[in-house]
Amino acid sequence: MDNNQIDEALKAESIRKKVLSVDAAALNDKKPATITMTDGPLIPKKGEKHVLSSWRITFIGAIALLLALIIFKPEPYRQIFIVCIQGAPVTFQVTIFAIIGAVVIGTFAGLGSVSKRRWINMISGVYVELIRGIPLLVQLIFIYYALGRFLHLEGMLAAIISLSICFGAYMGEIVRAGIQAIPKGQTEAATALGMSRSQTFIHVILPQTVKVVLPAIGNEFISMLKDSSLVSQLALADILRKGREYISRTFLSLETMLIVALIYLIFTLVLSRLVGMLEERLHKNG
Amino acid sequence: MAKIEITDLCKDFTVEGIKTVHAVKHASLTVNDGEVVVIIGPSGSGKSTLLRSVNKLEEPTSGSIRIDGIEVTDPKTDLRKIREEVGMVFQSFNLFPHLSVLDNITLAPRKVLKMNKAEADELAMSLLKRVGLEDKAKNRPNQLSGGQQQRVAIARSLAMKPKAMLFDEPTSALDPEMIKEVLDVMLDLAKEGMTMLLVTHEMGFAKAAADKIIFMDAGEIIETGTPDEIFSNPKSERTRSFLNHIL
Numbered sequence: 001m002d003n004n005q006i007d008e009a010l011k012a013e014s015i016r017k018k019v020l021s022v023d024a025a026a027l028n029d030k031k032p033a034t035i036t037m038t039d040g041p042l043i044p045k046k047g048e049k050h051v052l053s054s055w056r057i058t059f060i061g062a063i064a065l066l067l068a069l070i071i072f073k074p075e076p077y078r079q080i081f082i083v084c085i086q087g088a089p090v091t092f093q094v095t096i097f098a099i100i101g102a103v104v105i106g107t108f109a110g111l112g113s114v115s116k117r118r119w120i121n122m123i124s125g126v127y128v129e130l131i132r133g134i135p136l137l138v139q140l141i142f143i144y145y146a147l148g149r150f151l152h153l154e155g156m157l158a159a160i161i162s163l164s165i166c167f168g169a170y171m172g173e174i175v176r177a178g179i180q181a182i183p184k185g186q187t188e189a190a191t192a193l194g195m196s197r198s199q200t201f202i203h204v205i206l207p208q209t210v211k212v213v214l215p216a217i218g219n220e221f222i223s224m225l226k227d228s229s230l231v232s233q234l235a236l237a238d239i240l241r242k243g244r245e246y247i248s249r250t251f252l253s254l255e256t257m258l259i260v261a262l263i264y265l266i267f268t269l270v271l272s273r274l275v276g277m278l279e280e281r282l283h284k285n286g
Numbered sequence: 287m288a289k290i291e292i293t294d295l296c297k298d299f300t301v302e303g304i305k306t307v308h309a310v311k312h313a314s315l316t317v318n319d320g321e322v323v324v325i326i327g328p329s330g331s332g333k334s335t336l337l338r339s340v341n342k343l344e345e346p347t348s349g350s351i352r353i354d355g356i357e358v359t360d361p362k363t364d365l366r367k368i369r370e371e372v373g374m375v376f377q378s379f380n381l382f383p384h385l386s387v388l389d390n391i392t393l394a395p396r397k398v399l400k401m402n403k404a405e406a407d408e409l410a411m412s413l414l415k416r417v418g419l420e421d422k423a424k425n426r427p428n429q430l431s432g433g434q435q436q437r438v439a440i441a442r443s444l445a446m447k448p449k450a451m452l453f454d455e456p457t458s459a460l461d462p463e464m465i466k467e468v469l470d471v472m473l474d475l476a477k478e479g480m481t482m483l484l485v486t487h488e489m490g491f492a493k494a495a496a497d498k499i500i501f502m503d504a505g506e507i508i509e510t511g512t513p514d515e516i517f518s519n520p521k522s523e524r525t526r527s528f529l530n531h532i533l
Contacts, residue, residue, distance in 0.1 A: 189380035193394035196369035
């Protein structure tokens with residue numbers, strides 16, 4: 001097997017697990033390292049024909065099924081679609097703001113875990129362990145009600161903060177792995193030129209880290225879009241909540257959930273393609 | 287300019303918390319102002335460790351390193367000042383891949399010496415001209431060949447106007463046809479009177495440019511002499527057998 005094949009095999013193997021790994025083969029090749037940490041979908045790229053075509057089949061299938069249902073069986077599907085899609089702005093709002101929050105928290109957590117100060121290490125380590133060890137839904141409800149007791153926050157804001165804290169831990173691990181993926185020689189070269197630790201970090205390590213972690217953050221974005229459906233538990237009118245409200249009025253559970261699932265699927269597939277394109281562009285620009 | 291004096295330097299590594307490896311054992315050497323000193327020896331003999339101790343990329347276990355009389359191992363010494371004055375070129379170039387060739391060279395002068403952009407750019411262009419790469423200023427390092435990258439790395443070091451240069455196997459990662467272009471640049475530097483301490487396997491360069499050659503084996507300095515003495519009349523049996531293998 002040549003290196004590309006090995007890369008692909010490694011990637012395919014690791015990508016569905018919620019694991020964190022730095023692509024070691026890519027590091028040795030001096031190719032940009034990729035970090036995969038996701039339960040998100042496979043991201044199709046050029047040259048991965050089988051993935052790309054399975055993406056196409058799923059995407060076209062989902063669109064065709066949705067359109068067919070709405071056009072040929074407008075009763076009740078058109079009504080269901082119109083109701084559910086009204087939850088999309090909430091879903092996207094939560095997802096986008098929570099990912100920004102998670103990146104901010106994750107950057108601090110990641111910096112904390114590579115810090116030379118023991119106690120900072122400890123704090124970010126405990127945060128990451130704590131968050132990763134508790135189911136997301138449990139955390140979300142816990143933080144939501146804990147926040148609600150001490151602060152009077154609007155539901156949307158509470159949901160965004162909760163999701164940010166939950167995803168911040170995973171993001172922290174991505175940032176840590178990203179920093180550690182930068183070859184030691186980079187730090188040595190900057191040090192040998194007389195640059196201080198903070199100068200080295202800001203001008204040499206960080207810009208390279210951003211490039212390494214961007215695809216992984218894209219993956220987290222997709223995970224976040226899906227997991228944002230959990231906020232329907234918190235009385236937020238997202239896609240899933242809209243669907244469940246519709247079910248309670250009409251008892252059309254199967255039909256409604258079919259539409260909800262298709263909407264999520266289409267969003268996720270489009271996003272995963274966008275992330276794939278972003279990654280391609282990053283790699284092309286070396 | 288600069289004088290490097292290493293006295294009784296030792297460096298131990300602990301492997302897996304138990305085994306101690308003596309990478310450098312009681313090494314002493316002097317590089318006088320304007321001298322070119324080449325360290326040769328089999329791989330794993332501690333050459334690079336010794337070299338990397340000079341600007342304290344490696345922390346020596348014991349011993350003394352003085353640069354122009356300033357003790358490097360003293361915790362009170364401002365290492366950044368030392369590193370400004372002692373440039374280093376690495377085997378794997380270590381250019382910054384996210385920056386253009388020009389920005390690679392200007393980064394340290396601008397951030398460390400607080401040079402303004404125009405001044406730094408001008409300096410960088412003159413250095414690129416000197417290493418024959420003025421047309422590559424806008425390129426990214428990964429668009430350059432290995433030999434070109436190493437020449438940029440040398441220019442990057444020179445931009446800090448160092449008083450001495452350390453070279454850690456600068457041509458070992460290069461394809462044979464690119465070695466000469468890098469050695470030519472180094473030869474020019476040597477002729478201009480730069481104080482240089484190198485680790486290299488290029489015996490031709492050592493013969494042509496070195497004032498002094500140091501042979502190291504198993505962490506110890508076995509023999510020191512002029513190129514003539516080392517190559518034509520080595521005193522030690524170990525030096526002789528190493529040279530027989532490599533030449």
